[in-house]
Amino acid sequence: MSPGPAAPVPYLVGTGSALPGDPVDNERLAGLIGASAAWIDDFTGTKTRHFASDLSTGAPTHKLADLCHEAAEAALADARLDASDIGFVVLGTATPDHLMPATVNLVADLLGIGHVPTYQLQSGCVGAVQALDLACRVLRDPETDRSGATGLVIGADICNKHLLLDRDFSRLAPGELVNYMLFGDGAGAVVVSREPLGHRTAIRRVLNRFVGLGQSPGQVIEWFGLADRDQGRPAAKEDYKAIENNVPRLAEEVVCELADDLGWDLDKIDYLLPPQLSGRMTGLIVDRIGVPATEVSCVDTTGNNGNALPFLQLGRLLPLLRDGDRALCAAVESSKWLKGGLALEKESIS
Structure with missing residues (x-):
């Protein structure tokens, strides 16, 4: 029996990102949590981060779906494609806006993409890789027709929804305080395709x-x-x-x-x-x-x-x-x- 046709090769053809607000440097963060900026720098090696909330009040300023939408639009522009070219959407996140509806469906709605498969994977940092794994499997699947030959894959988190910014930081244990130094918020997206377009x-x-x-x-x-x-x-x-x-x-x-x-x-x-x-x-x-x-x-x-x-x-x-x-x-x-x-x-x- 002769072998069947080789599975299509998936390609990364466009990327985009969205980071909320202005970068928060160690000087500003130190003033909030009552630590030394030099100590934050030495301990973490991180210079800046972005928060989807107002640093002075703690009030949320961005939703995850909005960051995902912005990153997705940028990835489509980078790939020189339109939302109508997308055949499926995958989102990897540990911090969805709601348990239901799934954030991926809110993003598809913002993009104006309907009647396509959507997937949301609940995971931490590896969720982005899991989302790409799923997208590659869809692209390689011989049952996937031409309408599904290009997909949008998003990885995003608003980590600071779990952290209170208006609190007495002097009472926090070091293991809890460090989270304010390490974590930030943001979204990234890639367009994947069976065709060697864009960045091929x-x-x-x-x-x-x-x-x-x-x-x-x-x-x-x-x-x-x-x-x-x-x-x-x-x-x-x-x-x-x-x-x-x-x-x-x-x-x-x-x-x-x-x-x-x-x-x-x-x-x-x-x-x-x-x-x-x-x-x-x-x-x-x-x-x-x-x-x-x-x-x-x-x-x-x-x-x-x-x-x-x-x-x-x-x-x-x-x-x-x-x-x-x-x-x-x-x-x-x-x-x-x-x-x-x-x-x-x-x-x-x-």
Whole structure:
């Protein structure tokens, strides 16, 4: 029996981003939480971040759907496509505007996209990779017709919806205070297609693995309803020691596994997109991986905005790629320990 036709290659063809408000630097943040700007810089390595709320009042200024809409519009413009060209929409987020309706459907409505499949994945930083994994599966599926041959994939989070800005910070434990230094808000989007349009960057491999069997969560984000909101649990908590111990190792595993699967020489990788927990942690991760590639990072200026991060990195990467260039992207999620990544290659014009 002769083999069937090869599965279509998915391409990244456009990117876009949305960051709410003006950047909040360490001087301004230090004045809010009563810490030293130099200490924040030394401890996190993050210089600025963006908040979807008013820093002086704590009042929300942006909804997740609005940030997603802005990023999606930018990605479509970058790909030189219209919303009517999109055949499906995928959103990865840990902080939807509502439990129902799903934020992805609010975004589709804002874009004017109807009668298409929509998907929303609930996850942390690896959710962006999971969303791309799903999109690639849709594009490779022989049952997907031409109307579904181009999709929109979004990663976004408003992390600060879980953090009160108008409170007595002198009473906070260090483990809770650090969240105000690390996290930011934002959205990133990419357009994917079966056709080598726009940036014509082929997605050669997607890695998506749950690796936390039997392990305690490194991060817990609560969702409170009317019946359980007064039980005294913090909205967010992290085991930063476990994160510091595990994330560099898992990131190295991602990079090595992707390269090994494709037979790529790590010494000939052009760009590396490491996990973006904080500026300081990113440095530790890059040193651990030890690949002589150009680092593409954003967390030092955007803060840790969860599912937006891989797409913000891609937004910086794609304009840099030249024909034949290769890039590896790694993401690690500490909630119940997941690792994910992408192997990308810029195709030449034939």
